[in-house]
Amino acid sequence: MANFMSICTMRNLLVLSLALNLSLIMRVFYEGEKHGPRGFSAQKADRALEKAAHATQRTLVSLSSSGQDDGEKLINLDHGDPTMYESYWQQMGEKTTVVIPGWQSMSYFSDVKNPCWFLEPEFAKQVVRLHNLVGNAVTEGRQIVVGTGSSQLFLAALYALAPKDASEPISVISAAPFYSSYPSMTDYLKSGLYKWAGDARSFDKEGPYIELVTSPNNPDGFVRHSMVNRTGGILVHDLAYYWPQYTPISSAADHDLTLFTVSKATGHAGTRIGWALVKDPEVAKKMIKFIELSTIGVSRDSQLRAARILEVIINSSQNPGGPESGESFFKISYHFMAERWQLLREAVNKGRFFSLPDFQQGFCQFLNQLSHGSNVKTKAWKIAKAYSEVIRF
């Protein structure tokens, strides 16, 4: 009991210290460079923390306008949301707009000749063009499978790769630290096909397994490779962040099953569009079956919108600064992320309890320059998330 109390006291102290750090970071983020970080007190930080706990789990809450909070600003750190890209898309104007008349795309079917019958041909075309341009993934000899975000494709992959008549569910693993939703997404339906088996580093069970390789990794931003290399291992590569604004593009990924999502590539999280590049047609067929059974296809409206967005990005990269094409999306985003990361780094350096990893620079084939070898955006928001989790214990 005494031990428990001493832990509690230590934790209370830690909460207080974290609150101070948090408050400082909030101020840096919100007051901006113009005013610089202002003074703060432990009481203020405590109040900020209390308010944050009561705020909705999902939003970026700014209380300063209410005039009741001594000018404090609160960030809810539970979730990321790529709204920072909005300003770019606003600047790009009408060329990004989609117009959908009431009689279009009424059918369930987008392309009856494609095994993935719910894949919009225009979206598929732009996905191939974008990968060819950026050089981040091989599309040749791959079936594109579109999904309602990459979450659905992750589940579709588990379904497709798990043996259907095994005596026990196949183990699903990933090297820690891993995307915090992997365990619950894998286990929420208590499937008899697959089961979360934790950290790939300590995985020693015999038999087949599925290893999730997220690179750059969520949450820590490091480039990742498979950790377990055993017979019967099947790899799923989640390359959601393998874009020039987050990490240097070193080569075209050439894996069996690779996941991407519009949310992270362009910031359009609300469209819920992801795609998988799948080498084995039989695996692709099973993923397609999964999407048939779970949602009978994928929003055609969102696919059409995503196609337009990708096309605009391609044009902006091919003819940057042109009157029709606008500023290069990847270049602008890269600089924007670097700036944010620097702000975070400055803020964290002023505290005592946290440090940020240093990433080596790498040569980006796409940007044709040495670029920060860091998953800038991810880390900015994921480290913030880590703060939040520590605070909540």
Add this chain to the structure above:
Amino acid sequence: MANFMSICTMRNLLVLSLALNLSLIMRVFYEGEKHGPRGFSAQKADRALEKAAHATQRTLVSLSSSGQDDGEKLINLDHGDPTMYESYWQQMGEKTTVVIPGWQSMSYFSDVKNPCWFLEPEFAKQVVRLHNLVGNAVTEGRQIVVGTGSSQLFLAALYALAPKDASEPISVISAAPFYSSYPSMTDYLKSGLYKWAGDARSFDKEGPYIELVTSPNNPDGFVRHSMVNRTGGILVHDLAYYWPQYTPISSAADHDLTLFTVSKATGHAGTRIGWALVKDPEVAKKMIKFIELSTIGVSRDSQLRAARILEVIINSSQNPGGPESGESFFKISYHFMAERWQLLREAVNKGRFFSLPDFQQGFCQFLNQLSHGSNVKTKAWKIAKAYSEVIRF
């Protein structure tokens, strides 16, 4: 063996006869009233059947334009697709169009104040208006949960209603004939939470169960009520076809958990938007959690489009024939379905192997008239589907 052979011969004969019927129906559907049904031969019908078997599983295939098929027309009967509504939406013109600029709806979140944080407020508003206008469902005291089609909501309901710590999965049942995808949708992930247990009429297992009540029923079009009334029973009402064009609206449905879908209500299958009306906030919360875990929300673009479509339907019903509102969607659709149903009935009556059920007329509160008490469209396509299944054995 002899017995097997005689069954085979009987089956071959049946195939031939069915082919004749099928060919006739195709002709009636495709040649239309203008030319009337033309003569046909068993050989032609056989060829038509063979071609149908080779045609894609998912499309309505017309071969007449190729000039290589003696003017035959083929229908693939595996799947329905509500493209027949296209002509109405074309006539409605620009008022049905949605315009989505590139910077809109980028965030994951549609409404952070709503427990269903991915529900577009405008879509929710039009859903309530439409139900109030049509009088087919009580919306008061219900949480609206939007889904990627009603399929996702069906799965979300199973997840929400199944006990999480039971010793065995809860039984999921429905009275035969039931929607043909129910068993595979329930069992494809071998969930430990729920399990398909077949026909509700013969269900005699003790303990809790989930009964799916589809009304009007898919595939037979009859109005349905719960078949099993035992302690521990939980009902899910799938009212996808409870709209004036399919069945008389007798009263506002007032159930615990009711599913609807835009696909059947308006014909916009490609938008993949459905909604649930849920009485118990805790059940709604679990359904929302399911959608978070499976797709992190629902396409905002499609919700915005669906909201516009529903708004146009409401206007067309409130001010039918007005210069701004256009012809009443439900009235036009009702007559269109009745006409199709009559064509099918005439065709089937000319054959010998099939009959169609007669439905009593009922008073439709919405159309304010006696209307055909039949789920006209559903049956037209589902009976065709039954043909297909018999032919395939």
